[in-house]
Amino acid sequence: MSKKLIKKRKPNRSIAGDIALYLFLILVAFIMAFPLIYAVSSALKPLDELFKFPPRILAQHPTLDNFSDLFVTMGKSWVTFTRYLFNTVLITFVGTFGHLIIASMGAFVLAKYDFPGNAGFFKVVTVAMMFTGWVTQIPNYLILNKLGWIDTYWSIIIPAFASPMGLFLMKQFMEGLPTSLIEAAKIDGANEWKVFSGIVMPNVKPAWMTLIIFSVQGLWNNKASTYIYSEERKTLVYALQQIQSGGIARTGQGAAVLVVVMIVPIIIFVFSESQILETMASSGLKD
C-alpha cells in the first residue's frame, strides 16, 4: 500500500508540503462546516439545552421535537407550516421541470445546428449571466403586473424557466456530444423531436442534474417577498424569517426550519456530485 502511494507521488512534490497541505485543508474544512453543523445540532437540541451557558456545540440529548413542533404549533396558525412547505415544493418542482425541458430544447439547437442568429443569441445569453436578477427585478414586476401574474405562483415559476445559466451549461455540454450520433439517427429517418427526446436527452443526463441543482437552489431559497403578497402563497424562506423574528421562544423551531431549508439542495448535490462535475468540465467561457 505504502509502496503504491510513493509510486503515485509526483516527483516534484515535497512530503512536508503535502502534510502542511492536509493540515491546512482539514482546518479550513472545519471552519466551513462549523456553521452548518451548528445549525443542524441546534435544531436537534431540546429547549433547555438551547439556552444553556456556556453552550455546547453538539446536542447531548438529540430530539426531533423542534421539527414536530413546526407541524403542531404552526398547524394551528392561520397559514400552516405544511402550506409553506407545499408552496415551496410546488414552485421548485414545476419551475425546475419546465426549465429543464425548455432550456434543453433551446440548448439542443444552439449546440447542434447552424442557423442564422445562433451565435448572436447565445452571446446575449452569456451577457445575461453577467448581471444578477436584481437588475431586472423592477421591470419584471411591471411585466408580471401587466400579465396579471402578481400574487400567483406563476410570477416565480415562469421567469425561472428562462434562467440563462441552465441554457449555457446545457449547450456547452451538448456540444461535447458526437455529431455523428445525430446524423446517424437522421439517416434512419428520425425527425428533430425524435433526435432530441430519443438520442440527445438520454445522453446528457449529467447535465440534467446540473440544471436541476441550480434551478432548485434558486427556487427553493426564493423568498417571493416582492411578487407574492398573500400569506397563503408565501414560501418556506419567508416562513423562516417570520419564525426567527418571533422571538426567543421559537429559537428551536427557527433552527428546525433552517435545517429544512438548507438540507434539500445539499442532499441533491451530494447524490449528484459526480454528474455535476462532469457537466462543469465543459462550463468554460470561450470568447
Added chain:
Amino acid sequence: MKEYLQKYLALRKHNMSVAWKKAKNRKMCYLFLAPYAILFTMFYVFPVVASIYYSFTYYNILEPPRFIGLQNYISLVLQDDIFLIGVKNTLMIALITGPLGYILSFLFAWLINELPRWIRSIAVIVFYAPSIAGNCYVIFSVFFRGDAYGYVNAFLMNAGIIDSPKLWFIDPKYMLPICMLVILWMSLGTGFLSFVAGLQGVDKSQFEAGYMDGIKNRWQELWYITLPNMKPMLMFGAVMSITQSFGVADVTMALCGYPSTDYAARTIVTHLFDYGFSRFEMGYACAIATILFLMMILCNKAIQSLLRRVGT
C-alpha cells in the same frame, strides 16, 4: 468607389438571401428555440431595455410615466447621500470579496485536486455546501450576537481582548467586515465547481512533459501548465464572482437589518429595493438598476480582457 459600394451591396444582398434560405431550411430550429427565446426576451432582455427607458422618467405605477430626462441620475449622484454610501459599500464588498472569493475558489479547487478521489468528493461537498445552503448565513447572527451570550463576544471577553460585549450588527464599525466574512464563507460557489471540474480535465501528459522540462515545484507547474489550460473556466468563474459580489444585499439585509444603523450596511441593491418596493418610485429605482447593470457589465469586460493575458 461607386463600383465598390455596389459590389459590397450586392454581396450583402447575397449573404442575406443565403441566410434567409438557411433560416427557412432550419424552421425546426427556431421552433425548438422559441419557448426559451420568448421567455428569455420577456424576462431578461426586455427588462434591461425597459429599465433604461424608465430611468429617464418619473414613474410611480399609479400615474403614467413622465419623461424627466437625466433628473433621476442627477439626483442620485448629487443629492442622494445614502445612494453614495450604497455605492461605496458595494464597491468595497465587490473589491474585497470578489477577487478574494475568486482566488480562494481557485486555490481550494487546486489544493484538493490531487487528493484521492473519495476525499476529494467529500472536500467538494464541504466547501461548496455553504453557498447552496440557502439562508444558512443567518446562523452567523447567533455567533455574533450583541450581548455577552454571543459566542464571539463570550470568547473574546474570556480571552481578555475586549471588556464589554460588542454590538456586532448594530455598530457601523463592525457591520461590513463581518458581512464580508460571511460572504467569503459562501463564496466557493459555481465558479469553484467549474474550477474543480476544469482541473480534472487538464491533460496529464502535459505535466509529465513539464517534469522533463525542469518544472521544479507546484507553483511553477501552476503558472506554466495548469492556469493556461484553465482559461475558459477562469473566465466563467470570474463572471460568477463578479455577478455575485455586486449583487450583495441578502446577507447585509438579513444580518444588519433593513434599514441598518446609519445605513452603514446599505448596498446598491438594498437602495434599489428600498425605492422600488417600499416607496414605489419605479423611475428612480430603474436608474439605480441601470447604474448597477453598467457597473457589472463594464467590470466583466475589464476582467475578461485581463484574464486573456494569463499565462502569456
